[in-house]
Amino acid sequence: MPDGVTVVASFEKAERLRERKKPDPLLILEPLQEYFDENGFGEGDLLWGRLGLQSTSGTFHLQRDEGFQVVLKRRLGGPQPSEVMDLLTEVELL
Numbered sequence: 625m626p627d628g629v630t631v632v633a634s635f636e637k638a639e640r641l642r643e644r645k646k647p648d649p650l651l652i653l654e655p656l657q658e659y660f661d662e663n664g665f666g667e668g669d670l671l672w673g674r675l676g677l678q679s680t681s682g683t684f685h686l687q688r689d690e691g692f693q694v695v696l697k698r699r700l701g702g703p704q705p706s707e708v709m710d711l712l713t714e715v716e717l718l
Contacts, residue, residue: 626653630682631672650682650698657688666692 626633631651632641638649657670666688675683675695687693 630674631684651684651696656686660688660692665694 626637629641629646630649631653632638632649633652634654635652638652641647641649651672653670653672660666660670668689671687673685675685682698684696684698685693686696
């Protein structure tokens with residue numbers, strides 16, 4: 625279940641945060657699950673948990689089924705240098 629702050633269910637919920645001048649969430653679950661579906665990364669509901677303390681990035685444990693578990697590290701907002709990996713590269717490395 626999303627926490628409504630760093631993790632939200634949909635783009636619509638992320639937009640509501642933006643309208644209230646809140647920081648962008650680090651994870652938006654519905655499009656992430658769709659991305660995993662399209663690229664064959666596990667099946668079923670996307671479960672998540674936060675790893676470590678809140679700091680300059682968010683580190684999450686993501687799991688869909690027994691065969692798919694990853695750790696995803698997301699930087700906090702702001703422009704990213706071009707050498708920062710995209711989500712597909714991060715998943716492939718894990």
